[in-house]
Amino acid sequence: MKRILVVEDDVMLNSGLCYNLELDAYKAVPAHDAATALKKIRDKTFDLVIMDVNLPDGDGFELCKKISAAQDVPIIFLTARDLEADVMKGFDLGADDYITKPFNSNIFRKKVAAVLKRWAEPANQKLYLCGDLVIDFDKLTAAIKDEPVVFTPTEYKILKIFTSNPNVLLIRQVLLEKLYDVDSNFVDEHTLTVNINRLRNKIEAGDRKYIKTVYGMGYLWAGDKE
Known part of the structure; x- marks a missing residue:
């Protein structure tokens, strides 16, 4: 079962995201701040991280750097910060997708599946x-x-x-x-x-x-x- 870390400080939204992920048979693990997310990343291996940029104890972009240093894991930003500069920064940090709020839950699930599939596919020997x-x-x-x-x-x-x-x-x-x-x-x-x-x-x-x-x-x- 794929393990997905959901880093979102809005408790209700976090629960909703986890619910949608579990509909697709993923194991969703919630974290409501950067410190908790880092602890979970260091304790367990994850197949995907979904995170907000605005967190109560830090910046999601900085958290992305720390997570990438700890684990080779795909990252999806899910945030209300929709300025082009923010989107570009997210991708420059190596994010696999950048979803802005508000969002459609079905599209969210499709994008999660697409990212996980890309990472699961073996590289073509060439x-x-x-x-x-x-x-x-x-x-x-x-x-x-x-x-x-x-x-x-x-x-x-x-x-x-x-x-x-x-x-x-x-x-x-x-x-x-x-x-x-x-x-x-x-x-x-x-x-x-x-x-x-x-x-x-x-x-x-x-x-x-x-x-x-x-x-x-x-x-x-x-x-x-x-």
Whole structure:
């Protein structure tokens, strides 16, 4: 049974989240502050952490760093802080999703299932080489000009989709379906845009452009096209 830590100081909301998770046969463990969450993380292994950003004894972003240092575990932020800067910061810290309040409980459950599935899938054994970029999809490592590049699990999945479909236009709806493996209606397109922009910042420099935007349609991996 998958164990999920729910870090939310609103007792009623925390109970509701745990109830919804247990409907899907997960073991939901509540924590109402950062200190309790850290203690539980250090005592037990979890398959997923769902956390608020505003906590009574600390900042969820700082808690995310401490949890990531203690365990290699996927993290979903669930918060009322919906400014673009906050969303970007969450993803930059390695979050696998960022859900803003208010939210639909069915979409929440779908997103939880999608994150857990992505982490459960074994990496495809393949070494991808393109110019200065090297990606090992088996070991989940990457480098540009022999300098290591750190990608999140979501970024690796986007890269796998792109590199498996070089020079092929992937419309946004198709890409979202492949990425989340759920009905595209449950996908936040902003999440995709944030991840694509973050990938560009990590791998593109100068004249070397890997991801081409086809405005109004989607994206194309042009890395294999010299």
